[in-house]
Amino acid sequence: MSMKIPFFNNKQTKESFHYTEDNTPDHIAIIMDGNGRWARNRGMPRVVGHKEGLSAVVKIVKVAVKCKVKVLTLYAFSTENWKRPNAEVDFILRLPKEFLTIYLPDLIANNVRIEAIGDIENLPTYTREAVQHAIDRTRDNDGLQMTIALNYGSRHEILNAMKKMIADVNEAKLSLDELDEQRFSRYLHTAGMTEPDLLIRTGGEKRLSNFLLWQLAYTEFWFTDVLWPDFSEKEFMHALEEYRQRKRRYGGI
Ligand code: FPP
Numbered sequence: 001m002s003m004k005i006p007f008f009n010n011k012q013t014k015e016s017f018h019y020t021e022d023n024t025p026d027h028i029a030i031i032m033d034g035n036g037r038w039a040r041n042r043g044m045p046r047v048v049g050h051k052e053g054l055s056a057v058v059k060i061v062k063v064a065v066k067c068k069v070k071v072l073t074l075y076a077f078s079t080e081n082w083k084r085p086n087a088e089v090d091f092i093l094r095l096p097k098e099f100l101t102i103y104l105p106d107l108i109a110n111n112v113r114i115e116a117i118g119d120i121e122n123l124p125t126y127t128r129e130a131v132q133h134a135i136d137r138t139r140d141n142d143g144l145q146m147t148i149a150l151n152y153g154s155r156h157e158i159l160n161a162m163k164k165m166i167a168d169v170n171e172a173k174l175s176l177d178e179l180d181e182q183r184f185s186r187y188l189h190t191a192g193m194t195e196p197d198l199l200i201r202t203g204g205e206k207r208l209s210n211f212l213l214w215q216l217a218y219t220e221f222w223f224t225d226v227l228w229p230d231f232s233e234k235e236f237m238h239a240l241e242e243y244r245q246r247k248r249r250y251g252g253i
Contacts, residue, residue, distance in 0.1 A: 023244045025197035027071040028064065029219070031211055032056070033203030034227030041227075047091040052229035054095050058103065063233045064144055065110050067240065071145045071193060075211050079119065079153030093123060096148060097130035104134055111143030117189035118152030147193070154213040161187035190215055198243045200236075202228045218250050 032053055039049030057074060064072045077092055084092075100107075100114075107114065114134040121128070131148065164187050168174040174183070185191065196212065196219045204225040208216065222239045224231070 024067055024069060024240060025220075025243055026069065027073065027194045027196045028069055028198045028200065029073040029075070029196035029212055029216070030060070031075045031199070031201040031203075031209060032228040032231075033201060033205060035229060037203065038227040038229040046088055049227075049229055050088075050092055050095060054099055056229050056231050057099065059233060060231065060236055061107075061112070061144070061146055063236050064146075065112065069144060071147060071196075073117070073147040073149060073196065073212070075149045075152065075209075077118075077150045077152070078210060079151055079156055080210065090124075093127045093150075096150065097126050100130045100134045104137065107134070107146070108138060108141065111141045113138045113141040113143065113145045115145055115147040115193075116150055117147055117157075118150045119156065120150060123151050145193075147190075149211070152189070152211070154208075154210045157189050158214055185214070188214060195219065197248075198222060198239065200224070200239050202226050202231050218248070220246050220248065 035049035035053040036046040037049070038052060039046050042048075061072065076096065081092065082089060114131070114137075116131050116135060120131065123131075127150065131150065161184065165174065165179070165184065169176060169179075190212070193215075195215045195217070199212075199216055199219045199221050201207075201221070201223050204223075204227075206223050220243055222242060224235060224239070226235055
């Protein structure tokens with residue numbers, strides 16, 4: 001990113017915004033799709049779309065802070081994304097460091113806590129260290145939690161959770177009788193987090209792509225054809241508006 005997009009200008013404070021409407025989703029998860037098409041539509045290499053996608057991340061994190069969203073979970077890199085050409089994988093996996101190098105001070109100033117889900121250990125050192133550093137530096141913040149899903153795949157997460165749970169049963173740390181959904185959830189990467197209230201997917205596709213399969217059981221879904229680099233505050237507010245109209249019944253009437 002050549003130029004820093006101001007995260008907050010000096011006069012704006014969280015209190016000066018007027019986005020405190022009721023029924024704002026606490027946890028919003030986003031599948032940020034359409035970067036490649038955005039670039040192709042302009043005759044540019046796919047990676048230009050990813051770079052522009054990072055600018056959209058900056059915009060949306062800023063809006064999420066304004067709206068007092070509690071958790072924003074962004075699907076940045078899936079376990080399936082390794083199938084892409086090496087140069088593209090390398091480019092995407094450098095984006096978290098680029099983002100955090102520029103914006104970590106702003107994120108800290110705005111009380112944002114960085115978290116990560118996914119198989120972080122098997123990421124390149126530059127990605128892992130940048131993310132770990134941000135997690136450590138923001139650990140005590142209690143504003144927006146920005147969760148970056150990196151090398152994340154939901155089936156892999158569930159399978160691993162099951163293995164750890166079975167090990168605990170075998171070691172008598174857990175009995176099958178006391179096993180319930182809540183206890184199982186503690187073995188997932190999202191342990192301790194609320195489940196998403198709203199899932200947004202940009203880019204026109206209507207699928208989950210192995211994202212948070214367990215956690216999205218009762219989530220409201222919102223899809224848009226807008227490609228991720230074009231996703232704006234206006235679109236985000238539109239998703240929130242529609243969410244507010246919905247009645248969540250969790251299987252009841
Ligand atoms: C999907 O679009 C997008 C990705 C696989 C990468 C998204 C990553 C970012 C926007 C950066 C994230 C960084 C942080 C710090 C959260 P696509 O390439 O599949 O688009 P296409 O469907 O048009 O080909």
